[in-house]
Amino acid sequence: MIENYLLAELVAFSENKTLAKTAAQLRVTQPTVTRGMQKLESELNVKLFDRQPNKITLTKTGKLAARKAKELLTANREFVTQIQNFALTQRTIMVRSTAPGPLVVTNQLTKYFDLKIDHNFVQPQDVLKGLESNQYTFCFTSHEIQTDQVESLYVGTEHLYVNLDRFMFLASKQAVSFKELQGLSFIVLNDIGPWKQIIQNHIPNAKFLYQAEQDALTEITRYSNFPYFSTNVTVHEPQHKNDRVPIPITDAAATMSFYVSYLKTQRKRLQPVFKQLIALWPAEKKCS
Numbered sequence: 507m508i509e510n511y512l513l514a515e516l517v518a519f520s521e522n523k524t525l526a527k528t529a530a531q532l533r534v535t536q537p538t539v540t541r542g543m544q545k546l547e548s549e550l551n552v553k554l555f556d557r558q559p560n561k562i563t564l565t566k567t568g569k570l571a572a573r574k575a576k577e578l579l580t581a582n583r584e585f586v587t588q589i590q591n592f593a594l595t596q597r598t599i600m601v602r603s604t605a606p607g608p609l610v611v612t613n614q615l616t617k618y619f620d621l622k623i624d625h626n627f628v629q630p631q632d633v634l635k636g637l638e639s640n641q642y643t644f645c646f647t648s649h650e651i652q653t654d655q656v657e658s659l660y661v662g663t664e665h666l667y668v669n670l671d672r673f674m675f676l677a678s679k680q681a682v683s684f685k686e687l688q689g690l691s692f693i694v695l696n697d698i699g700p701w702k703q704i705i706q707n708h709i710p711n712a713k714f715l716y717q718a719e720q721d722a723l724t725e726i727t728r729y730s731n732f733p734y735f736s737t738n739v740t741v742h743e744p745q746h747k748n749d750r751v752p753i754p755i756t757d758a759a760a761t762m763s764f765y766v767s768y769l770k771t772q773r774k775r776l777q778p779v780f781k782q783l784i785a786l787w788p789a790e791k792k793c794s
Contacts, residue, residue, distance in 0.1 A: 508549055510582065513575035515542040516554070520564060520572035584639075592640040599779065602628045602636065603646035605699030607664045607739040608764050612646075614786050619779050627699050637769055644768035644776060648700060651767045658765040659780055662787035664737045666701065666760040668692075669750040671731040677751040684708040684757045691715060693732040695723050704759050705735065738788045 519528045519539070529536045547554050554568035564572060601623045603609050609623055616623075628636060633645050637656050650658040668687060670677040676686060688710035694702070696716040706714065715732065717723040727734050727750075736752060754760075766783070768776055 508546065510579065512542050512546045512549075513579055515539055516546060516568075516572050517576045517579065519543070520569065520576075523563075525562065588639050598622045599644070599776070600624070600642040601644060601646075602626075602633075602642040603699075604628050604630050604633065604648060605646065605664070605701065605762070605764070606697065607699075607737050607762075608646035608661070610739050611662075611783060611786055611788070615779065615782055618782060621779075627697070633767060637767060643772060644766045644779075647765050647767050648762050650765050655769055655771075656767055657770050657773070658767045660763065660765050661780065661784050662739075662764055664739050664762045664764060666704070666755050666762075667736050667738070667752040668755060669727075669734050669736055669752050671733070672749055672751050674731075674733075677753065679753060681754045681756045684755060684760070685710065687733075687755075688712065690733055693717060693723055693726050693730070693734045695720060698735075700762070701735070701737075708757060708759050 515528065515532065518531050519525070522528045522531060525536045525539055529539050532539070543555055550571070552567050552571075553565055554571055556563045556565050556568075599619060599621050601609070601612055601621055603612075604627055606625075606627070609625060612621065612623055615621055624642065628642075628645055630647065630649065633647055634651060634653065634656060636642055637645060646661075647658065650660075652658065668682065676682050684705075689712065690709075691713040692705070692715065694705070694714045694716050696702075696718050705712070715726075717726065723734065726732065731749075734750075766776075766780055
């Protein structure tokens with residue numbers, strides 16, 4: 507069996523073209539690279555290099571070997587990563603999401619289960635690949651996934667609210683539409699997943715003052731009357747209780763269903779987690 511270091515030397519030489527650059531990249535001496543090349547040719551019993559005075563290049567066979575070596579090294583790294591990820595998911599339940607809201611509920615589960623929550627959002631198109639490669643144990647998605655390996659379970663609905671200064675006319679209403687919010691300026695946390703595109707698309711002529719940090723958003727809303735958004739699953743800041751009124755938004759786009767997607771082989775293990783999750787999921791207020 508050909509050792510990985512020989513394949514790595516071949517790939518490095520194909521990319522660097524010279525012994526000096528190859529040795530520098532691999533942090534070895536040029537004679538070491540030369541011996542490795544000779545050993546690889548010997549083990550394969552083919553000519554990989556065309557050796558000329560003061561110059562060495564890959565033969566056509568050598569170029570093919572370099573491409574295949576790169577594929578083998580990549581496959582080997584993926585193999586190691588997937589096995590390590592799988593072993594980790596057997597000890598700890600790894601959680602990801604395509605949106606922030608579900609993770610607020612999941613934080614409450616850490617007292618009952620060994621969970622590791624990654625707050626970096628997954629793109630919807632990447633969820634299936636992440637599950638199949640054991641990057642995480644389950645992922646919150648706003649769409650159902652059903653394949654031979656993966657299935658989804660509905661856990662709850664997230665509904666968007668706008669928090670208005672209590673002296674605003676709209677704050678006296680039981681519910682509002684996106685259209686009624688047109689032209690207003692909002693303070694918004696930058697990383698809110700799919701809700702960001704929804705508010706931009708549905709509120710006419712609005713201005714969004716995005717904040718990168720939750721602390722900055724909290725500070726600005728404390729000393730200003732800018733409206734901000736929340737949902738039935740996010741926590742309302744206590745300091746806003748006296749001057750902000752959370753009003754549900756009536757549009758269909760202001761409601762998002764969430765599922766947990768996971769490998770079918772993990773179903774039995776995850777059932778207690780999902781049962782508790784569904785029990786903790788906050789109910790939404792009915793819009794009048």
